[in-house]
Amino acid sequence: MKTMELRTHLQVEERTFFKRIDLNLCAVILALNLIGLINLYSATHGVHITDKSNLFWMQIFWLFSGWTIFFLLTFLDYKFFDRFAYVIYASNVGALIAVHFFGKISYGAQRWLDLGFFRYQPSETMKLSLVLVLARILSRRDSSKKMGFTDLLWPGVIVGIPFIITVKQPDLGTAGLMALMATTMVIFSRVKTSILIIFLVLGAIAAPLVWNFGLKDYQKNRVLTFLSPGRDPRGTGYNSIQSKIAVGSGRIFGKGFRKGTQSQLEFLPERHTDFIFSVLSEEHGFVGSIFTLGLFVIIYVMSISIGAQARDPFGSMLVVGAIAYLFWHVFVNMGMVIGILPIVGAPLPLLSYGGSSLLSTMSVLGLLSSVAYRRYLF
Amino acid sequence: MNQISNSEEEVKEYQSRFKALYIVVGFASLIIVSRLWFLQIYQGEELREYSEKNRVKETKVLAPRGLILDRDGKVLVDNLPGFDVSITPQYAKKLDETATAVGEIINTPAAKIINDVKKGRRRDGPFRPIRLKDNLSLEEVYRLKLLRWDHPGLNINETVIRHYPLGPNGAQMFGYVGEIAREQIERLNQKYANRITFEQGDIIGQSGLELTWEQKIRGTDGIWYLEVDARGREANADTPRFLGLKPRNAVPGSNLVLTIDKDIQEAAYKAMFRDDVYGNRVGGVVVMKSNGEVLAWVNTPSFDPNEFTTGISNEVWDSLANNKLKPLRDKIIQDHFSPGSTFKPIVAVAALQEKIITPTTLVHAPAFIKFGRRIYHDHTKTGQGYITVLEAIERSSNVFFYRMGISLGIDKIAAYARALGLGEKSHIELPHEVSGLIPSSEWKLRTMGEEWQPGENLSNAIGQGFILTTALQMAIAYNTIALEGKVVKPFIVKKIMNVDNNVDQEFQPVIVRDVSKDPFKGVTVDPKTFQVVKEGMRRVANGNSGTARWWKVPGVEMAGKTGTSQVRSFSSEEIYDKCELHRFELRHHGWFVAYAPAEAPEIVIAVLAEHACHGNTGGAPVARDILMAYTQKYHPEKLKKDVQSRTPAAKSHAPILEENSDE
Known part of the structure; x- marks a missing residue:
């Protein structure tokens, strides 16, 4: 130890595991885990529900698994993913195609592969794989130049394949999130302004075409309902209205733990997965909602500083991907719960019940932690 | 090393872009926070109410x-x-x-x-x-x-x-x-x-x-x-x-709390199902105390209201609604009929009061009289000879009352009938009461545009013709005679008790008028007049020639009058035919209206026995059974000791129908 000190004067070798790991990040994640568990307990223990109470214990299991992955990824040099990005990507696309043939149908869409003990949702991990492969592609180009049309071709193909498969499932929510994350990463690595304008114009032209030919009726309904929830309060507008009632009725301090009538009496659909935030808002009010949102903002802020201190472009791009993943999930989910976005299937990271979502989120955070672990050059 | 330095530059290049992310995150958070504020604080109260309504x-x-x-x-x-x-x-x-x-x-x-x-x-x-x-x-x-x-x-x-x-x-x-x-x-x-x-x-x-x-x-x-x-x-x-x-x-x-007496109500219902030649009677019975309190109110055939409570089936409803015997109808007030001979005591009151006759005036009452071009029959082929008003009531002489009708004229008859309580609704607390009809020459001119024919005085004087009365009105009119002038208002509800079982409202007997004291449209009747008619009515049930003399309650005298209401006029050939030979729907209705005890009236009973042919056999036994039940309950001491042995015997004294059928 002493010799090292003498040689470098930088005390690098003294940074033990616990000092190098970003404990603040871990603390915030843990705080969100706890909030998530408390909230999930309430959501799964309503007046009638007995068969959902085991979901709470399942989630604890997934949390342990998630933290294991988190630490594994922290210690594993993320260079590994730079090297194997395409392999991971290709196998994930393979799984996505397998869903198409062997998948389980639930809620009218084919999303799951039954692995016996666990229903694996390849589209969930696909978001992660896209972050890896895009980080690899984008980190290897000359970042001083803005991307032209030809530069965008290859990333476009890479994103396009899983995007189209996911749309076909159909899982518009996940596909949309993929697109948002990919776009964020691409724009971050800078695109020519003219191209951005062209895409905006193309998008405006394509929208009515997609509306008429690309969307199924139930998907159109969701959008229409979002635009005016009152048009079918007992049908498609039901979720949106009940969710807004739940959130609003929480007022400043909420109705209290397990006292949310909207969730306990089952007025909220999907309250343990996509609508978990309305349970929280109802029972813990404006204060609880802002506190939870604040923890996410702290994670973003930490992530941004980790990204800015990354030792190499791949690490930075990985962090951008991680931020995009967390940001868009939280924004889309909360936006849907509070009625500013249409209802799409997007889980709230760390709070929604679900193995796939939780493991993906913990992996994203693990990558973040891995970059943080290696931000010091020596 | 070169690559690393490159990377370092690039990383620095990224830093400014990372700063831009702060703005994006800040902006997005602001959107969410303001929306949460809008929902939870601005609209919070309203949405809380919605959530309450949701679960309630x-x-x-x-x-x-x-x-x-x-x-x-x-x-x-x-x-x-x-x-x-x-x-x-x-x-x-x-x-x-x-x-x-x-x-x-x-x-x-x-x-x-x-x-x-x-x-x-x-x-x-x-x-x-x-x-x-x-x-x-x-x-x-x-x-x-x-x-x-x-x-x-x-x-x-x-x-x-x-x-x-x-x-x-x-x-x-x-x-x-x-x-x-x-x-x-x-x-x-x-x-x-x-x-x-x-x-x-x-x-x-x-x-x-x-x-x-x-x-x-x-x-x-x-x-x-x-x-x-x-x-x-x-x-x-x-x-x-x-x-x-x-x-x-x-x-x-x-x-x-009703004025109804369950025991009398049950006795009255049972009486309508007497085990005699007529068997189950069709019609109505009302029993009223002389102060107007209704003791029993029975209609037959009837229906079971319990079936309605639990939702009646269409078949049961149809069979009730289409039944020719009209089980749903309250025949006591919702139907009116010719009173037939039960109207005669009222004409007798008019004739005595108008001094057409005195109690002792003898009137020739043969088998028929001719008036105008028509022949008006008595109900007997022999006629009654010279009789007083008492005998005329007792035997129900038609010809006697034809002569009273001729002398009085319809308008006098109508005035007395109205004074005694006929021709108007009683306003008892039951729905759809009809008012009956007491005709007058003015009425006929007004409604038919025709002059009153003198011949019509004869038929109306024996309760046929235009006159229509309800069973309840007959009870009221007879009660007026029994009380010598007091017209009472019949009522069924005595008290209304609130939840705490305190009296909320109590209804007292009402005397509408006393025609022995206060003139009613120019009509006053001496108590003495009533007393004569009452004696005649007493003889109906008790005299040797009384049309209802076979049905007696030992110890209590009834006073009343039998009557027959024609469903259809029969031709002169048919007139002495046995009524029972006709189809059931065409047979006469039988009336029997009576009060008791004759010397100190307490109750009045009006029996309408539809298609029973005769008032005496059809109605009188029912009234007798009811009076028996009443006496057993309220005056058991009046009943003679041997009543039980004599009651069944009374039934065997069935009258010879043809000779005593009254008109």
Whole structure:
């Protein structure tokens, strides 16, 4: 130890595991885990529900698994993913195609592969794989130049394949999130302004075409309902209205733990997965909602500083991907719960019940932690 | 090394872009925070109310209808607890399965249940429960309760079932209850000017006292709040505390204490089913105390109002509505008939008071008289010879009263008839009373545009012709004679008792007028006049030639008059034919109206025996049985010791019908 000190004067070798790991990040994640568990307990223990109470214990299991992955990824040099990005990507696309043939149908869409003990949702991990492969592609180009049309071709193909498969499932929510994350990463690595304008114009032209030919009726309904929830309060507008009632009725301090009538009496659909935030808002009010949102903002802020201190472009791009993943999930989910976005299937990271979502989120955070672990050059 | 330095530059290049991310994150957070503020703080109160309304199900707690008791406090109409089963379409997610499971228990085809639920949904929307079956047995209730958890939308409700212990006896008076009809809702809400609000599904009185006294009997429904989950199932048994919602208990309706005497009511009903040649009588009987309190009110044939409470089937309804004997109709006040010879005492009052005759004037009453071009017959082929008014009443001489009619003229007769209480509604507390008809020359000119014919004086003087009276009016008129001038107002409800069993309202006997003291439209009648007529009426039941002399209660004298109301006029060839030879619907109605005891009247009984041919055999035995029951209850000391042995014997003294059939 002493010799090292003498040689470098930088005390690098003294940074033990616990000092190098970003404990603040871990603390915030843990705080969100706890909030998530408390909230999930309430959501799964309503007046009638007995068969959902085991979901709470399942989630604890997934949390342990998630933290294991988190630490594994922290210690594993993320260079590994730079090297194997395409392999991971290709196998994930393979799984996505397998869903198409062997998948389980639930809620009218084919999303799951039954692995016996666990229903694996390849589209969930696909978001992660896209972050890896895009980080690899984008980190290897000359970042001083803005991307032209030809530069965008290859990333476009890479994103396009899983995007189209996911749309076909159909899982518009996940596909949309993929697109948002990919776009964020691409724009971050800078695109020519003219191209951005062209895409905006193309998008405006394509929208009515997609509306008429690309969307199924139930998907159109969701959008229409979002635009005016009152048009079918007992049908498609039901979720949106009940969710807004739940959130609003929480007022400043909420109705209290397990006292949310909207969730306990089952007025909220999907309250343990996509609508978990309305349970929280109802029972813990404006204060609880802002506190939870604040923890996410702290994670973003930490992530941004980790990204800015990354030792190499791949690490930075990985962090951008991680931020995009967390940001868009939280924004889309909360936006849907509070009625500013249409209802799409997007889980709230760390709070929604679900193995796939939780493991993906913990992996994203693990990558973040891995970059943080290696931000010091020596 | 080169690559690393490159990387370092690039990383630095990235830093400014990372800073831009702060702005994006900040902006997005601001959007979410402001939306949360809008929902939770700005709209918080309103949305909290919505969430309360969401979980609160307002249920109506049915107020039990008030009881109906007799004058001694015996129950005439009460309530029984019951259960019904219904389905709320909105929550019935598995309607097919639910219908199959429920149908099996309540013995209804699943297809019918599905059809009913769908029809109900179209008609009243998805939240109005559709009742599948009332009056469930306990076993059905238990089996249905087991289904409830697996079948959202299935409700088992406690209800109150109206119960009529007397069954068909008095059904026209008590009435029946049934679900409010759509067209009734608006009309009743207007009528009660929102003092009571009627809604669909309400059970209301549909006839009789149940209808007339609806406002008092129905009580006030309560409101109860239940916590329900999103599928409408009860989440909590105890009433939750809600924002500003106060549950209200149901207030039971007021109890009615009637003037009816259950014992007399039962005796009267039984009397109509006497075991004699006429068997089951068709018609009505009213028994009234001389102060106007109605003791019994019976119509036959009748119907069982209990069947209406639990929803009457179409077949049963049709058979009641189309029955030629009109079991639903209250024949005592809703039908009027020619009074026949029961009108004669009233003409006798007029003739005596107008000094056409004195009590001792002898009048020649042969088998017929000729008036104008027509021949007017007595009901006997022999005639009565020279008789006084007493004998004329006793034997029911037609010719005597033809002569009175000629001398008095219709307008005098009408004035006396009206003074005694005929030709106007009594305003008893029962619906759809008709007023009867006392004709006058002015009336005929007005309604028919024709002059009164002198010949019509003859037929109207013996209660045929235009004159129409109800059984109740006959009771009132005879009571006026019995009381020597006091016209009373008949009434059925004596007291209204509120929930705490305190008297809310009490009704006293009302004397409408006393024609012995105060002139009624120019008519005053001396008590002495009444006394003569009363003696004649006493002889009807007690004299040697009395038309009703075979039916006596030992120890108590009845005074009354028999009568026959022609359903159709028979030709002169048919006139002495045996009435029983005609088809049932064409036979004469028999009347017998009497008061008792003759010397100190306490009650008046009017018997209408439709198609019984004769007033004496058809009506008098019924009145006698009722008087017997009355005396046994109120004056047992008057009955002679050997009454039990002599009663059955009385029956065997059946009169020879042809000779004594009165007209």
